[in-house]
Every structure is written in structure tokens, then in C-alpha cells.
Amino acid sequence: MIKQDSPRKEYNLTIYTENNVGLLSRICLIFTRRQINVESLNASPSEVEGIHRFNILIYETVQGMSKLARHLEKLTEVLKVYYHTNENVIWQELAMYKVATNVIEEHVDVERLLRRYGARTVAIRKEYTVFEVSGQRGETDELTSVLQPYGLIEFVRSARLAIIKDSEGFNRKLREFDGIV
Amino acid sequence: MEIPDTKTNEKEDTRNVRKISGALAVIEALVAEEADVIFGLPGGANLAIYDALFDYEQQLKHILVRHEQGGIHAAQGYARTSGKVGVVFATSGPGATNLLTGIADAMIDSTPVVCITGQVFAHLLGSDAFQETDIVNMSMPVTKWNYQITNAEEIPSVLAKAFYIARSGRPGPVLIDITKNAQLQEFDYRGYEKCHHIRSYRPRPIVREQYIQQAADLINTAKKPLIVWGQGVILGGAENEFKTFLEKSGIPGAWTLLGAGAIPSDHALNVGMLGMHGNYAPNVLTNECDLLIAIGMRFDDRVTGRLDRYAKQAKVIHLDIDPAEIDKNVKATVPVWGDCKETLPLLTSLIDKREHKEWLRQFHALYKEEFETVIYPELNPVSGEVTMGEVIRILNECTKGDAVIVSDVGQNQMTASRYAKLNHTRSKVTSGGLGTMGFALPAAIGAKYGAPERTVVVIAGDGGFQMNIQELGTIMQNSLDVKIIILNNRFLGMVRQWQELFNDRRYSFSDMENPDFVAVAAAYGISGRCVSERSELDGAIKDMFNNKGPYLLEVMVGKENNVFPMVPQGAGISEIRLR
Ligand SMILES: Cc1ncc(C[n+]2csc(CCOP(=O)(O)OP(=O)(O)O)c2C)c(N)n1
Numbered sequence: 001m002i003k004q005d006s007p008r009k010e011y012n013l014t015i016y017t018e019n020n021v022g023l024l025s026r027i028c029l030i031f032t033r034r035q036i037n038v039e040s041l042n043a044s045p046s047e048v049e050g051i052h053r054f055n056i057l058i059y060e061t062v063q064g065m066s067k068l069a070r071h072l073e074k075l076t077e078v079l080k081v082y083y084h085t086n087e088n089v090i091w092q093e094l095a096m097y098k099v100a101t102n103v104i105e106e107h108v109d110v111e112r113l114l115r116r117y118g119a120r121t122v123a124i125r126k127e128y129t130v131f132e133v134s135g136q137r138g139e140t141d142e143l144t145s146v147l148q149p150y151g152l153i154e155f156v157r158s159a160r161l162a163i164i165k166d167s168e169g170f171n172r173k174l175r176e177f178d179g180i181v
Numbered sequence: 182m183e184i185p186d187t188k189t190n191e192k193e194d195t196r197n198v199r200k201i202s203g204a205l206a207v208i209e210a211l212v213a214e215e216a217d218v219i220f221g222l223p224g225g226a227n228l229a230i231y232d233a234l235f236d237y238e239q240q241l242k243h244i245l246v247r248h249e250q251g252g253i254h255a256a257q258g259y260a261r262t263s264g265k266v267g268v269v270f271a272t273s274g275p276g277a278t279n280l281l282t283g284i285a286d287a288m289i290d291s292t293p294v295v296c297i298t299g300q301v302f303a304h305l306l307g308s309d310a311f312q313e314t315d316i317v318n319m320s321m322p323v324t325k326w327n328y329q330i331t332n333a334e335e336i337p338s339v340l341a342k343a344f345y346i347a348r349s350g351r352p353g354p355v356l357i358d359i360t361k362n363a364q365l366q367e368f369d370y371r372g373y374e375k376c377h378h379i380r381s382y383r384p385r386p387i388v389r390e391q392y393i394q395q396a397a398d399l400i401n402t403a404k405k406p407l408i409v410w411g412q413g414v415i416l417g418g419a420e421n422e423f424k425t426f427l428e429k430s431g432i433p434g435a436w437t438l439l440g441a442g443a444i445p446s447d448h449a450l451n452v453g454m455l456g457m458h459g460n461y462a463p464n465v466l467t468n469e470c471d472l473l474i475a476i477g478m479r480f481d482d483r484v485t486g487r488l489d490r491y492a493k494q495a496k497v498i499h500l501d502i503d504p505a506e507i508d509k510n511v512k513a514t515v516p517v518w519g520d521c522k523e524t525l526p527l528l529t530s531l532i533d534k535r536e537h538k539e540w541l542r543q544f545h546a547l548y549k550e551e552f553e554t555v556i557y558p559e560l561n562p563v564s565g566e567v568t569m570g571e572v573i574r575i576l577n578e579c580t581k582g583d584a585v586i587v588s589d590v591g592q593n594q595m596t597a598s599r600y601a602k603l604n605h606t607r608s609k610v611t612s613g614g615l616g617t618m619g620f621a622l623p624a625a626i627g628a629k630y631g632a633p634e635r636t637v638v639v640i641a642g643d644g645g646f647q648m649n650i651q652e653l654g655t656i657m658q659n660s661l662d663v664k665i666i667i668l669n670n671r672f673l674g675m676v677r678q679w680q681e682l683f684n685d686r687r688y689s690f691s692d693m694e695n696p697d698f699v700a701v702a703a704a705y706g707i708s709g710r711c712v713s714e715r716s717e718l719d720g721a722i723k724d725m726f727n728n729k730g731p732y733l734l735e736v737m738v739g740k741e742n743n744v745f746p747m748v749p750q751g752a753g754i755s756e757i758r759l760r
Contacts, residue, residue, distance in 0.1 A: 022321070025321060026321060029321055029322050033322065066508070067505070067509060070504050070505035070507075073504070073505070074503070074505050076325065076326045076346055076379065076381060076382040077326075077381050079380070177380045177381065177383070178380050179380075
């Protein structure tokens with residue numbers, strides 16, 4: 001193996017694929033085989049109809065990333081793989097919190113806290129209230145820890161979604177692949 | 182873009198539409214792809230396909246194997262000698278899982294094979310039905326592509342994709358799993374259209390001219406350049422382009438196990454085999470060259486030895502069709518992405534005609550040393566037990582280098598690869614990347630169908646031969662003219678060699694008591710003979726070739742002979758040992 005001479009960094013992978021059964025398995029097999037831990041993974045439609053977009057967050061070295069990207073592009077149903085460090089993407093994660101409703105009623109500071117973090121109420125029931133915050137890892141983590149003492153009932157965070165700053169989208173590239181451009 | 186005239190299309194469509202079963206569509210696809218030989222074995226889940234096949238005796242030859250592993254290795258052997266896509270049929274469950282070793286082998290050795298497996302009815306998927314296995318998921322990491330068909334309508338287009346993916350770019354195995362209902366289903370068949378493009382799949386990277394120029398500049402200024410070539414030259418059908426490049430550049434070239442034969446063994450610029458049991462000169466001088474030109478090879482660890490002691494002093498030009506190979510193991514100074522059939526002529530046109538006499542002399546000097554200490558005594562022993570090398574020497578005298586040599590794995594493989602004389606490309610078939618014992622016998626069956634005019638010789642050890650010994654039945658049933666040489670050392674020889682060299686001769690479970698191989702062959706109606714005396718060897722090999730039809734020759738060779746030179750595992754290649 002080539003010496004892993006650069007440090008591991010957070011990388012945002014963007015994978016454009018056909019929308020086929022089993023593609024997630026194929027992609028995950030490559031991570032498993034290369035012993036890469038997936039920090040978060042999101043599959044969604046993309047800006048192009050019929051084309052799927054995976055957003056995957058991993059820790060890797062620069063050299064590791066270029067090998068990984070080429071390995072992923074070997075999959076016959078993968079159209080294109082991009083990878084970016086955090087500076088080169090706009091990224092967000094969505095977090096949801098479930099807290100007992102009476103806690104919020106009794107503690108004014110909790111309500112203040114939620115407002116400070118830009119939380120949006122999704123559901124209010126007699127027993128519990130659900131909030132949603134979208135932001136970056138640090139912010140949602142912070143809110144989790146401040147809510148913890150008040151009895152956080154449930155917490156869940158989505159995979160990271162990332163938009164590439166320096167990208168014109170996939171439409172043009174796809175026309176190239178179709179052999180039209 | 183041309184706009185199709187929908188009206189006439191509609192008319193044509195109805196005229197050309199036929200109601201056929203999915204099973205028949207499979208057979209029609211194989212006819213259209215000119216898959217003239219299929220290897221396989223029927224079972225409950227592919228019965229419908231076999232039933233459809235029954236009426237196609239004229240167009241498709243089917244060879245019934247004795248085990249599905251034999252089937253896929255035969256398909257691989259066929260692909261390797263013919264350059265076409267090998268096809269294998271297997272039923273669901275155990276039939277499909279029996280293919281896996283061969284699929285993995287084809288994947289790592291870039292062999293184009295299409296596997297068609299039967300599967301239980303779609304409504305039974307996931308229910309642990311009889312002979313249901315999830316072969317699609319199981320084979321995912323060892324196929325270039327795979328797919329499960331549950332609806333007959335998909336059969337023509339999916340099989341067209343399968344053949345296209347298997348053969349294009351860097352070839353590889355594709356598995357198509359077809360549920361029983363899809364095989365039985367009648368649907369409107371509109372004919373078969375070959376696939377030439379899949380938008381998400383780009384088998385040929387775009388050639389970048391600036392890299393060609395940079396590569397040519399490096400070649401034109403190099404003082405001690407060395408070419409290392411692999412199977413890519415053969416897979417790309419670029420033997421002639423390679424030869425022209427080699428001869429114009431005047432650069433010595435060495436080959437990987439699977440690159441053997443792309444240039445004849447006795448070509449003046451062919452300086453031998455690379456790697457663990459390769460020749461002394463190319464291994465030692467890899468660490469002395471100033472420029473390494475890698476063509477269609479992937480720097481396997483058996484070729485490079487310890488990477489941090491591999492060609493550190495050299496600049497590297499890497500020609501490969503698979504972008505993932507560039508910088509994977511060895512950093513390329515200049516990456517030349519592309520099909521070498523395309524890139525080599527571009528490069529040839531930019532390089533100067535040169536000779537490297539002084540540098541070649543260094544190869545010759547080291548060859549002389551290897552010849553005296555290793556090669557001559559191995560090929561021409563005067564006393565003691567028979568050596569594997571002398572068998573190959575006599576074989577060369579008989580074949581003149583024109584035969585297809587199919588070797589198994591172990592000492593027999595290394596000896597055959599080192600010494601077999603090859604005049605033609607696609608003449609050396611062996612399991613390289615996976616090192617699958619048991620590969621040779623079934624692969625030879627396929628090799629013979631892939632090159633029916635050629636002499637096919639199996640070289641196997643007593644261990645590996647027994648791993649697919651049942652395929653003697655396939656040879657018998659088809660009276661297939663395959664010559665089999667078992668080099669019997671009564672050991673798992675290569676394992677024993679490692680135990681001798683690295684484990685203080687602690688021969689832990691590597692010695693073997695064997696059956697009477699000649700009697701086994703006789704039971705299959707195959708003639709044979711066993712020899713242990715040097716004096717009989719020459720005559721025995723000649724007799725084998727004079728005998729019409731299949732023949733098994735068992736040669737009792739020295740029990741504890743070793744294959745040298747050897748690069749010990751974990752050592753740098755220039756630490757290669759001559760003894
Ligand atoms: C299927 C498989 N199992 C185990 C091995 C490990 N292995 C490599 S070489 C070898 C010995 C082969 O012995 P034999 O076939 O008698 O050939 P020889 O080395 O004696 O020529 C073994 C067991 C292998 N390569 N393949």
C-alpha cells in the first residue's frame with residue numbers, strides 16, 4: 001500500500017447513480033471491503049429526473065479518497081463520484097427532539113433555549129412536544145446536551161446533506177454521458 | 182438525432198412480435214451473441230432453459246459438466262483462448278453457489294464470462310424455498326455486474342447488457358439470475374438487440390494526448406527503461422501494437438503470469454517473467470531501471486514484493502484501461518489511461534527508434550547466472566529424481582511452443598510458466614490472481630473448445646488435479662482431445678516448499694496419499710501411463726502426443742524439489758533468492 005501520509009479528514013461524497021435495486025448494497029460493499037466506516041448516508045433524488053444522489057460522510061485521507069472514488073466509479077450503475085472537504089460544500093443536518101410538554105411549560109429557560117437554536121415545533125401533544133432543528137453538527141449536539149438534564153425523551157439526527165459550492169449541477173454532465181454533448 | 186418514423190415502426194413491430202417464453206428468449210439471446218459453446222448443468226430452477234435449449238442443437242453446443250465449478254472454469258478457459266465471452270448455466274441454490282469460486286477467479290483475472298443461474302419462483306423469494314439462495318447478493322463483490330430477472334420482458338435487454346458489460350472495457354464476470362416464473366412466462370418478443378452503450382458505464386477512458394507526449398518524452402530520455410506487461414495487452418488484442426512499440430523502443434520487456442505469450446518466449450527483447458518465482462534479471466533490475474513502463478498490469482503483490490522496496494528509484498508510466506488501477510499500488514509519474522490498443526500506437530509514433538545494448542547486456546549477465554545455478558540443472562538433470570522442469574523441457578521439444586498450456590496452481594504452475602515455450606498469444610491459461618487449485622482440468626476443456634485446432638496440455642499437481650478430477654467425465658463424454666500431465670510429488674508441493682523454507686520443514690498436513698491416477702483415467706476410458714524414470718520420460722511424452730484423443734500422463738517427480746528463484750514473502754524483489 002502507498003503510505004498513508006496525509007491525515008484523515010471529513011469528506012462529503014456525492015455519488016450520482018442510476019436508480020436501481022441493489023445499488024446501496026453495491027456501494028456499501030466497497031466501504032466494507034476498504035474498512036471505511038460510514039458516518040452518515042443519505043439517498044435521495046437529484047436535480048436530474050431519474051438520477052439518484054447519495055450523500056455520504058466519511059473520514060479518509062486524500063489518497064484514500066481518490067482511490068475510493070475510482071473504485072466506486074467502477075460500479076456500472078454509478079455515473080459520477082465527487083468528494084469535497086467541508087469548506088467546499090454547504091451542509092446541513094436535521095435533528096428532531098422529543099421532550100415532555102410539561103417540562104417546557106414549567107421551565108421558561110427551555111423555551112428560550114429552543115428559540116435560541118431556531119427550533120421549530122413539529123408536534124405538540126399533551127405528553128410530549130417534538131422540535132426540529134436544522135443546522136450543523138456542533139449546533140445540534142449542543143442542543144442535545146443542554147436538553148439532556150431536562151429529560152430528553154427521544155433524539156434523532158438525519159444524514160448530512162451537502163450542496164457543492166462549485167458545481168453547475170449534473171444536467172450537463174449527464175448529456176455528456178448520453179453522448180449528446 | 183434521427184427521429185424514428187413511428188408509423189412504419191409500429192407496422193414492423195407487429196409483424197416482428199412473437200409470443201415466446203422467457204426461457205426461449207435466453208436461448209435466442211445466446212444465439213444472437215454467437216455464444217457457440219455453453220457449459221452447464223441442469224436442475225429444477227433452470228429446467229425451462231434446458232428445455233428450450235433442446236431444440237437448438239444446430240446453433241448452440243452445450244457441454245454438460247460434472248460440477249458447476251468445472252462449468253465456470255471451462256467457460257473461463259474458453260474465453261481465454263477464444264477471446265470471446267464464456268457462458269455457463271447453473272441451477273439455483275447449490276448450483277449457483279458452486280459457481281462462486283470461478284466467478285471470483287474471473288473477476289480478479291478480468292475474464293469475460295456470463296453466468297446464467299436459475300432461481301426459484303419470484304413469489305417464493307425470501308421464503309427459504311427449496312434451493313433458494315440469494316446469489317445476487319452473494320456474488321455482488323465478485324461480479325462486474327449482476328442482476329435478477331423476475332419478468333420475462335426484461336430478458337433480451339438485460340442479457341444484451343450482460344454480454345456488453347462482460348466483454349467491454351476491462352472484462353469480467355456478469356451473473357444473471359432468472360426466476361422460474363420469468364423463464365416460463367410467455368411474452369411479446371420483439372427480437373434481440375445488442376447493447377453498445379450504457380450511460381452510467383464508460384468502459385474506455387478518454388485518452389489524454391498530453392500524457393502520451395509526457396510518456397514519450399520520458400521514454401526518449403531514459404537510460405535504463407524497463408517494460409513490464411500484463412494480460413491487458415492480450416485482453417486488448419494489442420499484441421501487434423505492443424510488439425511494434427517494443428521493437429521500436431528497443432526496451433527490454435518482462436511479463437506477469439497472465440501476460441505470458443503476448444510476445445513469443447524467444448523474442449530478443451523478452452527478458453522473462455516477473456514476480457515471486459519469476460526470472461532473476463527482471464526482478465533485480467526493476468530496482469535499477471530509471472523508467473518503468475507498465476502496460477496492462479496491476480502491480481499485484483506477487484509481482485512487486487514489498488512495495489516500499491519496489492522500483493523506488495524509477496519514474497513510472499502506467500498504461501491501463503481501468504482508472505482505478507492507476508496509483509492503486511504504485512504511484513504513476515505519467516498515467517496513460519486508455520485501451521492500450523489505442524494508446525500504444527500513439528506512443529510508438531512519438532518515440533525514437535533506439536537500442537539499449539549496454540542495458541540489455543546487464544539482463545543477459547544476470548540471466549547467465551540464473552541459467553547456470555537454476556535453469557540448466559532444473560531442465561537437464563543427469564541424476565536423481567525427475568524434475569518438473571525437465572518435463573516441461575521435453576514438452577517444449579514436442580510442442581515446439583505451439584500448444585496451449587493450461588497449468589494449475591502451485592509448483593507445477595510456476596515451473597510451467599517459467600519454462601513453457603510460447604510462440605503465440607492466448608497460449609497460457611492459468612489462475613493468476615485467485616490461485617485456484619483445480620482450475621486447470623476444467624479450464625483446459627474450455628480452452629479446447631475455444632481453440633479447437635490447437636493442442637491443449639494440462640499441467641497439474643497431484644493435489645490440484647483432485648479438486649476437479651470429476652471433469653474427466655466431461656472429457657470422456659465428449660472424447661475431448663486434451664493431454665493431461667500430472668506432476669506428482671505426493672505433496673501439496675508449494676505448501677511444502679514454504680514449510681521447508683519458512684517453517685523449519687514442519688510438514689503440517691501437506692503430504693498426500695494418492696489414488697492410482699492412471700487407473701482413475703482408465704475408469705473414464707482415458708488412456709494413460711505413469712512414469713518415474715528419466716529414461717522413459719521422453720518416450721512417454723511423445724507417446725502421449727501420438728495417442729489420438731485424451732491422455733493422462735502421470736510423472737513421478739522429486740518429492741522435495743523447490744521452485745527457484747524465489748522472492749520470500751515480505752521481501753523486496755531484488756532480494757530474490759537463487760537457491
Ligand atoms: C483451492 C485452493 N486451496 C488451497 C490453496 C493453497 N495452495 C497453494 S499451492 C498449494 C499446493 C498445491 O499442491 P499440488 O496441487 O500438488 O501442486 P504442486 O505445488 O505440488 O505442484 C496449495 C494447497 C489454493 N491455492 N487453492
